[in-house]
Structures are given as structure tokens and as C-alpha cells.
Amino acid sequence: MKKWICSVFLVATLFLGVTAPTSTTFTISIEEVKPSDKNDVT
Amino acid sequence: MTKRKYKVSGGIDMNCNYETEALTKIGEWFVFLSDYELNKARKKKVEIDKLIVIDTVPKQIRSYYDLVNFKHQLLTEEITFRTSLKQPQTLQNDVAELTDCTLTYLYFFMQAIVSINEENYRNAMKYLQQAEREVSIVNQFEQAEFHFRKGYVHYRLSENSDALVHLHRSYQFVKSSEAHLKLKANLCILKAGIYSESGDYEYATVSSDLAIIHAVNEPLTKAMAYRSKANNEYRFGQYEAAAALYERSLTTTNQCQLSVGIKSSFNLALCWLKLGDYEKGKALLEEVERCLQHYPEGLTEYVARSRIARELYISHEPNIDRVASAINLLREKRLTFEMKEVIKELSDYYKERGEKNLEEDGLQFRTSHDQKSLSLEVKGI
Known part of the structure; x- marks a missing residue:
């Protein structure tokens, strides 16, 4: 079933110009981040 | 040294003694700056300005003058937090001919400061590494300044362990000096930031308080x-x-023409918005946005953050395209730490609201199996 879906998608992409919606993933470590600001110096 | 004639102020012709005198006086000026004897440095600058006409002196003297003058302006805060900071034009033409170690050190140090001002911390680090090759020839107080700036760049790159090493080295050079209170205050400010990020609220507070004490005669540093x-x-x-x-901080000294004034105003607006003081927060955020339109250079982080703040706290419904464009701004500038912060801010915002609008907004958060990392998927970018 998975192979079939992939094949259909590949064919659609190659021959019909259909592309998947674009998206970008950003990953952060939860433990290290407490939002604030960097300090500034003179 | 070859016998040459130069035109100096007053139209008098002088031989190489003049060249030696000019270089000696610029050297003394540099030492006063390293020793943080700013009044003496100012007097020496006046003396040098009377002695030489900068356009008519040899390149080496001109480069030396420009570089020490850059350091003078940095220490006297004439160029601090100015978004328009650029290196002197004449230096760009003369640098290829630099052979003197002190000049080379000063040139790369200056380039690092310009890069810091442009938020380009990776470039700043490259320049500091080049300056570091020559740093052993300058005096201990200049080395303290160097390690302080290198510590700062490590801190901005979130390399906090490396930052602490350089801050410690810097402190070792000035710990017994009464003249370097401003530098000590700056070291405490950076340590406060590092402790705060590591979760040590108490020690960060102590370090900030110590910085306030050290900065007693330095209004901008105190701010x-x-x-x-x-x-x-x-x-x-x-x-x-x-x-x-x-x-x-904003009322300790006038910061309306300085980039850091825009930053603190943004921070204040965000606090008010988070505290539910919508009208005050909105009015100040709009003022910040107007300032950012005029002075966006070096403040990309705040262009991005104010855009996200508007979407989250002022717009009726957050516009994902504007949020995504803000994240992209940070990504293009490789401001990794700041990207993490805005993602956490977005995550917290949606968590507080039960994450109902996530799909509609084109955002998707996923927490890893070990609960240690958070992914944000943004559609459309």
C-alpha cells in the first residue's frame, strides 16, 4: 500500500508537475531555552 | 629611515623626525587608551591633530592614526551601539600594505568590532582569531580588552564555556587595576547573561548587581x-x-539614538503586552517598529521579534506568513540562539491557548519522545 502511494506521488510529481506543500522544521532543546535576551556591553 | 618631507599643519616642511614624533605620540595615545586613561587620551588626540594633517602623512601613520582613533571612539562610546558604524574608508585601501604587528592586531580587532555591530558574529570570530596571532605584542590591558571582546563573541554564539574562559583571562589582567572598572562591569554583565541562561537566577542577579556597582561612573554601562x-x-x-x-535602564542614560535603546524599548513593550497592559505595550511596540524602519541595520533580531510580537499579542489572528518571514530573517542571519528563543516563545504562546489554532495558522509543534527537544514545522517556507 505504502509503495503504491509513493509511486503515485512520484509519477504525479514527475509527469504532472505536482509538488508537495513546502514546509521547514526547526528543532530546539526544550531544557536549554528560557526566552529572554542576550546582554549587551559597552 | 629615509629622509622625506611632509606637509604638516601650518604649512611647515619637516623631515623624518616629524614622522617619528607622530608615531611616538600615536603610540602614547594607544597606551593611554589601553590603560583607560581617557582624559589623557583626549588631550593626546588634540595634540596629534594639531601636529599632523592626516591626508598628507604616509600611509603607515594614517593607518595607525585611524585604527587608534577607532579604538578611542569605541572606548569613549562615540561609536557604541551606532547602527551606522563603518570602518574608516582610507583603511580599506591601505590595509594590504600593513606589515607592523600592532597595526595588524588593531586592524583585525577593528574589523571584529564592525562585524559585531552588523550582528555577524562568525565573521567577528574569524577576525578575532586573526588578531589573536598578534595579541602577545600588546600590553596586558589591551590583552584584557581583547579577551573581553572574544568572550563576548563566544557568548553571542552561545559558546558559553569558551566565553567564560576568555572572560576569566580578561579579568586576570585587570583585577588589581582601579582604572578598569568599566571593563570589570562589562565582564560581570556577560557573566550574568551566562549564569541566567544556565538557569542560575541568583548568581545572575549577583553578577548584575556587581556590574551596577562597578559602573558607578559610566552611565551607559550602568544602563x-x-x-x-x-x-x-x-x-x-x-x-x-x-x-x-x-x-x-532606559532612563539611566539617553539611549534614544542608540540601537540598544530600541532593544530595551522592545523588551519593555513585550513585558507590558505579557502583563496585559495592551494600550501601553501596543503604543511602545509601534514606536519601536517606526525606529526599526529607519535603523534596521544591526537590528535584524528585533525586526524579527517585533514582527512576531505584533502577530502574537496585537493582531486579531496571528498571520503565519509574517511569523515565518520573521523566523527566516533570523535563519538568514544565522542567529541560532535567537531562533530558538522565538520558537519557544511561539510554543509557549500556543500552549497557553490550548494549541487550538495551530493547524489553521500553518504551525505544528512536536515534542521528542524523551521530552527534551521541540520541533516547529512552518508551512510555506
């Missing part, structure tokens, strides 16, 4: 010490205390 204390309060969710300290 930065208050700002560091405010950042710590904000990080631990104490928005009222943070707002009071950002206000105190």
Missing part, C-alpha cells in the same frame, strides 16, 4: 547592567520586575 538584570527577571517570568528594570 546595560540594569538591562542585564531585567533580562534575567524576564527569563524567569518576572515580567513586572523586568519592566521596572528595563525602564530604569
Whole structure:
């Protein structure tokens, strides 16, 4: 079933110009981040 | 040294003695700056300006003058937090011919400062590494300044362990000097930031308080010490205390023409918005946005953050395209730490609201199996 879906998608992409919606993933470590600001110096 | 004639102020022709005299006086000026004897440095500059006509002197003297003058302006805060900071044009043409170690050190140090001002911390680090090759020839106080700036760049790159090493080295050079209180205050401000990020609220507060004491005669540095204390309060969710300290920082010295004034105003606006003081927060955020339109250089982080703040706290429904464009701004500038912060801010915002609008907004958060990392998927970018 998975192979079939992939094949259909590949064919659609190659021959019909259909592309998947674009998206970008950003990953952060939860433990290290407490939002604030960097300090500034003179 | 070859016998040459140069035109100096007053139209008098002089031989190489003049060249030696000019270089000696510029050298003394440089030492006064390293020793943080700013009054003596100012007097020496006046003396040198009377002695030479900068366009008519040999390139080496001109380069030396420009580089020491850059350091003079840095220490006297004439170029601090100015978004329009650029290197002297003449230096760009002369640098290829630099052979003197002190000049080479000063040139790369200056390039690092210009890069810091442009938020290009990776370039700044490259320049500092080049300056470091020559740093052993300058005096201990200049080395203290160098390690302080290198520590700062490591801190901005979130390389906090490396930052601490350089801050410690810097402190070792000036710990017994009474003249370097401003540098000591700056070291405390950076340590406060590092402790705050590592979750040590108490030690960050102590370091900021120590910075305030050291900066007693330095209004702008004192303002930065208050700002560091405010950042710590904000990080631990104490928005009222943070707002009071950002206000105190802004009123400690006039910052309306400085980039850091825009930053602290943004921080204050965000505190008010988080505290539910919508009208005050909105009015100040709009003022910040107007300033950012005029002075966006070196403030990409705040262009991005104010765009996200508007979408989350002022717009009726957050516009994902504007949020995504803000994240992209940070990504293009490789501001990794700042990207993490805005993602966490977005995550917290949606968590508070039960994550109902996530799909509609084109955002998707996923927490890893070990609960240690968070992914944000943004559709459309």
C-alpha cells in the first residue's frame, strides 16, 4: 500500500508537475531555552 | 629611515623626525587608551591633530592614526551601539600594505568590532582569531580588552564555556587595576547573561548587581547592567520586575539614538503586552517598529521579534506568513540562539491557548519522545 502511494506521488510529481506543500522544521532543546535576551556591553 | 618631507599643519616642511614624533605620540595615545586613561587620551588626540594633517602623512601613520582613533571612539562610546558604524574608508585601501604587528592586531580587532555591530558574529570570530596571532605584542590591558571582546563573541554564539574562559583571562589582567572598572562591569554583565541562561537566577542577579556597582561612573554601562538584570527577571517570568528594570535602564542614560535603546524599548513593550497592559505595550511596540524602519541595520533580531510580537499579542489572528518571514530573517542571519528563543516563545504562546489554532495558522509543534527537544514545522517556507 505504502509503495503504491509513493509511486503515485512520484509519477504525479514527475509527469504532472505536482509538488508537495513546502514546509521547514526547526528543532530546539526544550531544557536549554528560557526566552529572554542576550546582554549587551559597552 | 629615509629622509622625506611632509606637509604638516601650518604649512611647515619637516623631515623624518616629524614622522617619528607622530608615531611616538600615536603610540602614547594607544597606551593611554589601553590603560583607560581617557582624559589623557583626549588631550593626546588634540595634540596629534594639531601636529599632523592626516591626508598628507604616509600611509603607515594614517593607518595607525585611524585604527587608534577607532579604538578611542569605541572606548569613549562615540561609536557604541551606532547602527551606522563603518570602518574608516582610507583603511580599506591601505590595509594590504600593513606589515607592523600592532597595526595588524588593531586592524583585525577593528574589523571584529564592525562585524559585531552588523550582528555577524562568525565573521567577528574569524577576525578575532586573526588578531589573536598578534595579541602577545600588546600590553596586558589591551590583552584584557581583547579577551573581553572574544568572550563576548563566544557568548553571542552561545559558546558559553569558551566565553567564560576568555572572560576569566580578561579579568586576570585587570583585577588589581582601579582604572578598569568599566571593563570589570562589562565582564560581570556577560557573566550574568551566562549564569541566567544556565538557569542560575541568583548568581545572575549577583553578577548584575556587581556590574551596577562597578559602573558607578559610566552611565551607559550602568544602563546595560540594569538591562542585564531585567533580562534575567524576564527569563524567569518576572515580567513586572523586568519592566521596572528595563525602564530604569532606559532612563539611566539617553539611549534614544542608540540601537540598544530600541532593544530595551522592545523588551519593555513585550513585558507590558505579557502583563496585559495592551494600550501601553501596543503604543511602545509601534514606536519601536517606526525606529526599526529607519535603523534596521544591526537590528535584524528585533525586526524579527517585533514582527512576531505584533502577530502574537496585537493582531486579531496571528498571520503565519509574517511569523515565518520573521523566523527566516533570523535563519538568514544565522542567529541560532535567537531562533530558538522565538520558537519557544511561539510554543509557549500556543500552549497557553490550548494549541487550538495551530493547524489553521500553518504551525505544528512536536515534542521528542524523551521530552527534551521541540520541533516547529512552518508551512510555506
